[in-house]
Amino acid sequence: MPPAVAPSRLLKQAADDGRTGALLVGGAPGGTVYLVRGAVTYAESAAAPGVGELLTVSGRLAARTWEAALEAGAGRGAVGHLLYEQGHLTQGELELCVLGATYDAAYFALGRPDAPAEFRDDVRHWLGDVVRIDPGALTRESRRRTKLVEDIFPQPGLDTAPVIPVTRAPRERVSMTAAQWELLVHADGQRTPADLAQLLGRAGYATVLELRRMAALGLIEAPPPATPDNPDFVRLPRAHGEAVNRVRPAVPAASEAPTVPIVPSGASPPAPAPAAVAVVPAQVTVASAPEAPARPPKLARRKPGARLPKEIAAEPPEPHPGADEVLLKRIRTALRALR
């Protein structure tokens, strides 16, 4: 990966150069923004249902219809045009759906300035050019949306952690919107906001927004503080680097603990022993200090029971637009139809 450039800056550069291709944003949840001659035509993210999910989960299109359009149009990047040419959707519906899905995914894809990003030329999305969005407007709107949820409840961890409703409401009387009710009913303690959005066919951002509102009301458990950035993994080694030095001297002292069994044997031997113990740590401290930086802070890395960092436990699949993704989506749509 090249040195970190914020995804939104990379997007602006590519747009200013009038390039055609895809901005791949890594991290969790990450996403992909598609440009055609400098204008955004589509964006997708694992946390935001795409056009296909929105249309099929809502029942607007039969899974079969969507699948057929995907099969016929994916190769030449014209799935969107096929859908309204064949009369399955009105142009207005298609445009509104694509606009909604694009802004939705952009919030997740462009929301984290520290996410790794890369621009690949000449990658096009199978949906085709249904809309053209100014990349600047997309970035501005993503930023505004981030601020909007932060103002409600500043806890970004909520966007990715499993949704756990509190078992007892913190107030006597609770009023909620229909959308909030739907989320609460489907939150089983395992599903993340992204899972809920996919399941219900609702926009990812709308889901996150309602969840933050409910968290602010105390209806949803705050995620464990370790979750958002894996501070367990990232910070502990450095913080403990110092602690290790201080703890180390005690270890040799402890290893000389066999001196302790001597204690009951007689009164005179114990006397020199404490003196020896007192000296040894001092020497060890001096000796170990210079070599400490070279020692990898392995021991201090993880607390017992701490979760494996996401990067290791399950690296997010590399967004790979193209035939593979089309195939996967078709399989998923087909499986859904069987349910």
Add this chain to the structure above:
Amino acid sequence: MPGVENCLQEAMAIPGAIGASIVDYTTGFPVATTGAAPNEDHEAAAAGTADVVQAAQSRSLFVSAVPHDLLEDLIITTAGGYHLLRLVRTDFDSRLVLYVWLDRLRGNLAVARRRMQTLADELTTR
């Protein structure tokens, strides 16, 4: 089968129309705009539109009085004009509202309201 641009053009053809937009009222974002906006700021107008719709939709009991009741439109009358908000229903998940700003003297509320209903319907149905 009009697209979004076409829908807004037709909205501007309503007698007395000064400006029009389609707003996502979850986020207060103008998905598409045309013509003038109050204070020449479509984004601020959209945010205000979203506030009003949400107030009527989820913060008041008007649409909760009868089960399965739905908000259709809102009309805000000022000394200088009418602000008409018509909810656009789509089968897929979206929360959109068609907003038209009408000049008080040249505009005809009844005509505008009916035209907007047709436009919102045509946008999403065959």
